[in-house]
Amino acid sequence: MRLTLEFGGGLDLLCQSVKIHHVDVTPNVENGKLTLRDLLSWVRTSLIKERPEMFMKGDSVRPGILVLVNDCDWELCGGHDTELEEKDVVVFISTLHGG
């Protein structure tokens, strides 16, 4: 499944300073679906090159990181269970810094 991932608020530093990634992620073999939860673990293994604890805490994104799917708050779309579709744009923005 082809997706566009954007990293903002300093998170790009964890992905070799690349803000926008066009990726192809294989959905689950059993049901052919890809949830945000699946995407998160894929990102952690394939894209995050340093300090993974800045991006994830346990199975989820670190509290303080905004996640938007097609410009819509992930909390509205089903959180971790949000099912992703071809060409979706997922944005991760860290807000863990001074204001």
Place this chain on the structure above:
Amino acid sequence: MEEGKRAVSRLCSICSQRRPALKRPKTLEQICRECFYAVFEEEIHRVIMENHLFKAGERIAVAASGGKDSTVLAYVLSELNRRHDYGLDLFLLSVDEGITGYRDDSLETVKRNEIQYGLPLKVVSYKDLYGWTMDEIVKVIGLKNNCTFCGVFRRQALDRGAALLKVDKLVTGHNADDMAETVLLNILRGDIARLSRCTFIMTGEDGPIPRCKPFKYTYEKEIDKYAYFKKLDYFSTECIYSPNAYRGFAREFIKDLERIRPQAILDIIRSGEDFRISSSTRMPDQGTCERCGYISSQKLCKACVLLEGLNRGLPKLGISRAREAINGSEKLDKSGRLPKAEAERPILQSKPCGNLEF
């Protein structure tokens, strides 16, 4: 549930017209962008009104670091000033601590904000005020306790800048999360004096420059979402020296709490507001610093003590207890001064001290 996808079949719970774009962190309502902007801005307006933060005709400096909180603050304040006719004269005030790779970049952002929001900008620097940049300080003291120096110096720097701008008040972008963290930190440290003051929305009214926090009840998550959806221009990197700050622990805890029960943030602030100190607890008296006149509960204010330490090559002065701070057997007397013999010794590494007179 059919496909369990973006089942946003509901409409915005406020206007019932548009599609929701986010779940409001404070109330968990599903609302659209426009309604979010409206409730966000109007709540801040209510806080300003109910707490009588401003008077018409006042000159107000917005402490601006280029980060999301201060950018949103400058944006919303100037918007509300227009919309509700506060009659305020707004300025941007920024502090240059001299942190390469962090502050110089964020200052560029504030300069852009000056143009974008049409608010005149003033920058004050540690170098000019104290003769030391944070980079130089860290070289001397190492990576622990930097935030103590920076925080103390910045507080004074803001007051100096505000005095130069001849403003009546200073506003900072401290938000509800910051407030809750501070309450917890003061409990963890047993700092009763600070605990009793830290939830005030306005402080320093008896001093030269009162300062207030319009975002006191505003969730950081909401500020983030506002800045994102409005596409505001802000700088977002962690200060390179901050990972060792004690506040990080309180922050982590608050963020985890928020996930389980968002209301906890406001409840912690409420607890802080409702604390009553036992009448038998001794509280420090507030006076003024003998050297520079700044507000202080000791004979010398913290900034003067820290600066003295830096200039004498005694970086632990003001950080550690007296005996550890100075090599040898000299002790500081109760007022924080060195005994006469030591005070007359030639200064090792002196740098010209900025004029701290108030």
